[in-house]
């Protein structure tokens with residue numbers, strides 16, 4: 001089975017994340033960046049499928065130059081090759097535009113499955129699998145906490161608000177996974193060394209046949225018009241239990257008119 | 260006045276509170292039209308007129324229950340094409356966001372998710388980076404498709420005509436690509452929905468085992484609250500997965516959030532940081548949860564929580 005894993009480089013959630021004052025887009029340059037946490041689970045799931053039934057795992061990232069660090073990490077975990085879509089014209093693209101660009105690159109690849117994470121920690125939109133399914137006409141298998149592949153068909157447990165749904169579809173399909181699905185491996189030393197020589201294709205928007213006026217901030221269908229940094233939440237009152245801790249909490253709730 | 264389409268979230272015909280919130284919000288943007296889909300839609304349709312819906316578009320096609328989100332997006336797309344609404348509002352939960360996403364591609368609309376407010380100029384307010392930054396966003400081209408978080412607007416009744424119109428749709432093969440073959444309910448019944456509750460009491464690894472969660476449940480019940488859990492607790496099998504609060508669990512924004520035996524890891528905070536008031540009970544004074552608590556109690560939960568429950572019961576008389 002040939003699998004494409006979508007991996008995004010995001011600002012570290014522990015870092016202070018900012019929007020840029022001039023164009024009100026995410027400041028990706030001045031913060032520490034990491035692979036979007038849940039994407040590691042997507043990579044892991046692809047590697048497990050490959051180990052079970054063969055095929056190739058291709059990493060696909062759309063992002064600036066330095067996103068190559070994240071690609072290397074995915075390769076060092078064991079993916080076979082990577083495609084990096086990088087072009088200044090892409091800067092400021094919103095989710096709908098990003099899905100257009102990624103779908104264009106997917107047209108150039110052969111795959112049975114596309115796997116993405118359920119949510120990126122920067123945008124927190126959780127929409128990429130749905131957007132790509134709509135664009136490609138392929139089945140959407142999103143929010144999977146468990147996946148079984150059998151022949152040309154794939155079955156997931158999709159987490160819902162009350163339990164889970166079992167959802168089934170033929171391959172090729174678009175899958176997104178939540179962190180319950182597995183435990184991602186750490187890259188081994190050997191893996192890190194091997195990653196350096198694995199094939200990495202870099203594409204511009206022209207290479208991928210992406211129309212310039214359909215991506216980027218200028219034509220983004222949704223844009224930030226204003227933003228304000230809120231003062232960080234102030235820690236409140238901290239009280240040590242002296243045997244009447246429960247009463248103290250109740251008093252606080254009463255002072256807030258909650259009880 | 261142009262229509263504003265509101266996708267009604269309902270469980271077998273019982274609309275969730277968020278649907279009334281969205282209808283209340285829609286009244287400030289235009290003429291609210293409810294869209295009620297799936298099993299039980301007719302029953303739910305009867306209820307939305309009371310919150311100002313002038314028109315109620317109903318479809319109970321079987322495909323809506325048996326395929327994942329594609330058919331829902333198709334019906335909304337058809338309505339967008341026919342009615343040219345000012346905006347489409349959907350609840351900001353996993354399904355609402357995904358329907359919105361597919362709809363945006365189908366009709367060339369712009370998508371904004373997790374709005375906590377929408378002005379009459381259709382500017383959506385969002386809180387990003389765990390509530391550290393507030394942004395105002397706008398759809399610049401195409402129909403604005405906005406998903407709105409529960410608890411963003413208090414629902415206010417106002418009679419609308421509630422005229423019911425049946426909608427038929429033809430679904431494409433792509434709409435019917437992912438088949439739902441089974442729906443399993445694991446949630447514990449009887450308590451308010453986690454996403455909609457105005458008070459949430461959550462337990463973490465500090466609870467020690469599944470049985471001890473009854474301590475948290477008792478407190479929740481005296482407060483009329485929903486019960487949440489950290490990932491450590493759901494992974495251990497102490498509480499159902501769908502009660503997980505956090506980055507990959509539910510995002511909650513209640514009036515009051517009480518964290519019991521939870522350290523406050525960044526992924527947990529991501530799901531509760533925008534709660535109005537936060538109370539933490541933890542025996543470790545260094546626990547990061549105290550950094551964002553309005554009231555922190557350093558102590559053993561096994562002493563503090565039962566006493567708290569008792570004290571609230573007493574005060575309620």
Ligand SMILES: Cc1cc2nc3c(=O)[nH]c(=O)nc-3n(C[C@H](O)[C@H](O)[C@H](O)COP(=O)(O)OP(=O)(O)OC[C@H]3O[C@@H](n4cnc5c(N)ncnc54)[C@H](O)[C@@H]3O)c2cc1C
Pocket residue numbers: 037038179462463464465466488489490491492503504505506507508509519520521522523524525526527530540541542543546558559560561
């Ligand atoms: C990709 C990814 C996604 C994640 N998503 C989520 C998510 O959605 N939600 C989530 O919650 N986590 C998530 N996590 C996990 C997160 O990083 C933490 O591991 C988790 O939140 C820890 O749960 P906890 O606070 O219950 O446990 P711990 O960190 O072990 O904290 C337990 C706390 O209980 C206190 N305690 C123990 N005994 C008592 C007692 N008797 N009385 C009072 N206090 C006591 C301790 O002092 C401690 O602070 C995710 C992690 C990853 C990698």
Ligand SMILES: Nc1ncnc2c1ncn2[C@@H]1O[C@H](COP(=O)(O)O)[C@@H](O)[C@H]1O
Pocket residue numbers: 006007008009036038039042060061062063095098115116117118119120121123124125126127128129
């Ligand atoms: N620029 C990107 N490049 C590659 N994958 C992406 C990109 N943006 C989003 N994704 C994938 O889509 C998932 C969900 O992102 P989102 O819908 O933005 O929350 C992520 O976990 C990634 O797998």
